[in-house]
Amino acid sequence: MSDEPTAETPASPPLSTGDIPETFQILSNREPYEHTYDNGDIAVSKPTGGLTTALDGVLQETGGAWIAWGSGDADFDPSVVTDGNEFRPAAGHDDYVLHRLDLSKREVREYYYGYSNQVLWPLCHLETEHVVYDESFWTAYSAVNERFGETVSTDPDGVVWIQDYHLALVPRVVRDGGGDAVTLVHFWHIPWPPVETFETCPQRRALLDGLLANDAVGFHIERYRERFLECVAELVPSAAVETDAGTVRYDGRVTETYVAPVGVDVRASAPPDELRSNPGWQRKKAAYDIDTSKTLAVGVDRLDYTKGLVEKLAALERVFERHPELREELTLVQKVTKSRERIPSYRRYDQRVLERVEAVNARFRTDGWQPVIYINERFDRESLRGLLRAADIGAVASRRDGLNLVAEELVYGTRDDPAVLLLSEFTGAAELLTDGPVRINPFDTRAFAEAIVRAVEMDDEERRHRHDQMLDDIERHSLHRWLDTHVDLFTRRLD
Ligand code: ADP
Numbered sequence: 268m269s270d271e272p273t274a275e276t277p278a279s280p281p282l283s284t285g286d287i288p289e290t291f292q293i294l295s296n297r298e299p300y301e302h303t304y305d306n307g308d309i310a311v312s313k314p315t316g317g318l319t320t321a322l323d324g325v326l327q328e329t330g331g332a333w334i335a336w337g338s339g340d341a342d343f344d345p346s347v348v349t350d351g352n353e354f355r356p357a358a359g360h361d362d363y364v365l366h367r368l369d370l371s372k373r374e375v376r377e378y379y380y381g382y383s384n385q386v387l388w389p390l391c392h393l394e395t396e397h398v399v400y401d402e403s404f405w406t407a408y409s410a411v412n413e414r415f416g417e418t419v420s421t422d423p424d425g426v427v428w429i430q431d432y433h434l435a436l437v438p439r440v441v442r443d444g445g446g447d448a449v450t451l452v453h454f455w456h457i458p459w460p461p462v463e464t465f466e467t468c469p470q471r472r473a474l475l476d477g478l479l480a481n482d483a484v485g486f487h488i489e490r491y492r493e494r495f496l497e498c499v500a501e502l503v504p505s506a507a508v509e510t511d512a513g514t515v516r517y518d519g520r521v522t523e524t525y526v527a528p529v530g531v532d533v534r535a536s537a538p539p540d541e542l543r544s545n546p547g548w549q550r551k552k553a554a555y556d557i558d559t560s561k562t563l564a565v566g567v568d569r570l571d572y573t574k575g576l577v578e579k580l581a582a583l584e585r586v587f588e589r590h591p592e593l594r595e596e597l598t599l600v601q602k603v604t605k606s607r608e609r610i611p612s613y614r615r616y617d618q619r620v621l622e623r624v625e626a627v628n629a630r631f632r633t634d635g636w637q638p639v640i641y642i643n644e645r646f647d648r649e650s651l652r653g654l655l656r657a658a659d660i661g662a663v664a665s666r667r668d669g670l671n672l673v674a675e676e677l678v679y680g681t682r683d684d685p686a687v688l689l690l691s692e693f694t695g696a697a698e699l700l701t702d703g704p705v706r707i708n709p710f711d712t713r714a715f716a717e718a719i720v721r722a723v724e725m726d727d728e729e730r731r732h733r734h735d736q737m738l739d740d741i742e743r744h745s746l747h748r749w750l751d752t753h754v755d756l757f758t759r760r761l762d
């Protein structure tokens with residue numbers, strides 16, 4: 268959700284960073300700071316999302332380099348970066364440097380909008396009808412991965428922590444470029460698909476070859492790791508997979524796999540009751556006429572076809588059809604963030620969702636009420652948290668989702684006034700929040716609608732009980748646990 272700047276959020280508190288290596292580098296497609304021209308000035312914003320904020324907090328603490336695509340239009344202004352395209356964030360450790368890669372328009376089109384988001388993203392989310400195999404996409408993806416890889420320092424005592432599906436070939440580039448001894452750890456933030464889907468990818472071998480050049484590859488949940496190992500076993504004949512140990516011996520190296528779900532930053536979050544009076548949220552609430560005395564179902568999603576927005580609206584429509592008593596009582600506040608808009612299937616989806624919202628509103632609206640309040644506008648971080656805090660029901664309907672951090676944020680953000688979480692079975696979060704959510708299948712409109720009614724009618728005792736269970740799970744899988752797991756992993760690899 269990088270297209271929305273956020274207000275400053277408190278950086279994550281320190282890790283046990285004593286063991287962070289001398290040369291520590293983070294690689295991701297998305298950068299933690301973006302500069303843009305703004306009426307003759309240059310504005311800096313932090314792209315949204317828990318991950319860049321958390322990793323930024325780590326580098327502020329430890330120092331190190333972050334290598335990422337410079338996506339802001341003022342990112343390379345000489346008043347912002349050095350000749351070497353380096354930007355030093357003012358906050359934090361003196362050695363913290365953001366190294367920006369200046370990708371050409373064509374590279375952005377073919378590597379980011381192309382292979383990353385029209386091949387790997389839909390493939391891994393099992394949305395194969397959105398996959399577009401264009402030869403130029405792969406060429407650009409390989410070339411940009413090469414550029415990232417060549418920027419890495421290959422100090423044998425160093426650690427390179429690579430994020431996500433945009434950079435699958437980087438580990439191989441680093442090894443081939445003489446970085447044989449540097450520790451490479453890769454975290455894959457999205458689902459890993461079943462072999463029957465992954466094997467349809469023409470570049471399947473090269474992608475696996477790239478990832479197997481890592482010392483370790485991590486996933487949110489066990490199932491993704493198992494599928495990854497299955498793909499290696501089936502598609503890379505020269506690899507020896509030890510399923511029980513979760514390791515792969517290939518090309519003279521042993522790659523381990525691990526499971527470590529990203530989680531909520533439970534230490535940085537202010538108590539939710541402080542948000543009631545937050546002026547930003549109060550303004551938004553008034554502007555959108557959000558009546559918190561009624562039952563509010565809240566959704567916060569990127570405008571992405573994986574998020575099940577059409578399915579959510581279909582279930583809601585059925586609720587109002589079958590339960591007229593809930594009209595004027597239940598409102599869905601659906602906040603969306605535009606995403607990857609240059610991709611035709613994203614633009615079409617945007618249009619489709621809007622049409623569905625208008626149709627549901629046209630059908631059931633009354634004088635003083637409309638069933639869906641659709642918000643497609645920038646919210647700062649505090650206003651967003653205010654919205655989450657106002658939820659009586661959290662509605663997460665993803666058709667497929669690596670984790671879905673919003674689900675956990677909805678629960679954590681309502682800890683003083685528990686919300687019911689309606690959670691799609693097809694999210695990584697559903698494997699971690701085992702008992703607390705009301706699980707839904709977004710494709711089963713009838714059952715989804717019944718689950719919404721059940722959530723509206725749930726008594727306080729059950730609501731509280733389910734919420735407590737979810738809070739336990741969330742605290743157990745916090746963001747700090749994810750970071751600590753990685754620090755332990757780096758330390759072990761360096762010993
Ligand atoms: P995805 O990564 O697919 O977009 P997630 O739900 O896993 O979905 O993560 C989205 C992250 O972006 C969450 O941490 C959410 O709070 C954050 N986010 C969404 N909208 C905003 C916003 N307006 N301001 C700040 N953070 C936001």
Ligand code: G6P
Binds near residue numbers: 269432456
């Ligand atoms: C998912 C991906 C991230 C990505 C984010 C926002 O969470 O796993 O790598 O940064 O979506 O998408 P964007 O294309 O805007 O970076």
